């Protein structure tokens with residue numbers, strides 16, 4: 001009798017799974033059929049991809065939170081919906097650089113890469129090199145572009161390639177920590193810091209290093225690693241190290257030190273510098289970053305980490321990234337096949353300038369928000385004189401609004417609250433890198449929000 005009941009239970013479970021699978025397939029095809037906009041909305045609602053998988057990128061490092069539109073402090077607040085705004089959810093929590101998609105579409109087949117089945121099948125690229133999985137074509141493209149833009153010195157440096165600068169970040173922590181220390185190394189960064197740093201540092205509960213918080217508050221007389229992000233994620237400021245003690249080691253994360261975001265002043269000349277294609281050219285999905293490292297032993301240890309972690313870095317990605325970076329360099333040079341409007345950094349610069357103008361206008365109209373201001377500088381690369389136009393807006397809710405993330409959520413705008421970055425809830429970070437339509441709707445909606453609090 002019992003086994004009969006169990007069987008029935010199992011059968012109904014099976015049925016349920018089959019039905020649920022059918023429903024999901026139906027839903028997926030519906031989503032795909034409805035195109036881009038709908039996919040975006042579904043994704044916004046449950047923070048999952050169309051197949052129900054957790055979407056994992058930089059921002060997936062943030063602790064899971066309920067991204068439904070329930071809000072603790074605010075119910076839905078009335079927003080004047082304009083003709084351009086259909087009232088749907090706008091998700092600017094993630095730093096997904098899809099604003100560059102339009103440019104790369106316009107370039108058509110110029111950056112198409114074809115790789116035959118027999119190519120790039122070995123683990124190895126050049127076993128004589130410290131970074132033995134670094135493709136020389138990618139290294140050449142990196143050096144060429146830095147020389148052209150003038151944003152970092154490459155002479156006398158080792159290039160270490162990584163699966164995104166996320167892997168290089170972990171490789172660098174491993175490389176800088178002695179394996180026989182009596183306690184884990186302190187890792188600090190000045191608040192507001194990139195929200196993934198604490199999570200990436202502590203998720204494996206390493207015995208080598210541990211997150212020690214805001215660099216401004218670090219008082220221990222102990223060795224430490226300070227992460228210096230310049231321009232900074234989330235607030236766009238140009239930064240220098242803040243602890244400045246002799247037991248410190250510095251890692252410069254220069255993901256945003258490119259001329260579409262900030263005037264290039266001098267070529268960066270630090271011991272360890274991290275870059276990524278995610279924010280320079282917008283190819284976050286290629287998962288490729290590079291480190292410029294002065295010290296040979298550190299470069300060796302970083303390489304060792306990547307060897308232990310993933311036995312190298314995708315060659316397919318390196319070849320694709322090399323093509324992309326060479327294209328960017330060619331577009332600046334105006335080779336015979338290129339027009340002035342093909343200049344990649346001009347595209348990025350103009351688009352960011354337009355968006356910051358839109359955003360500042362919206363903020364001025366609403367009078368409950370404020371934004372940081374930036375000093376003006378002349379870019380040694382482009383010759384433009386401008387104020388930084390960062391990849392993220394660091395918005396502050398003024399007055400009685402204590403929780404800016406919840407407040408904006410009640411207006412169906414998803415952002416990331418200040419607490420993730422080590423500061424107060426009156427701040428939020430907003431991605432400026434989404435597709436045109438989404439950004440325009442956001443700016444439009446923000447300008448209509450007034451300070452009604454339920």
Ligand SMILES: Cc1ncc(COP(=O)(O)O)c(C=O)c1O
Pocket residue numbers: 058095163164165166167194229233253255275276277278284287288289
């Ligand atoms: C400051 C900073 N460093 C590193 C990363 C990660 O880059 P990647 O996509 O190359 O892992 C990001 C991504 O948002 C970032 O903002």
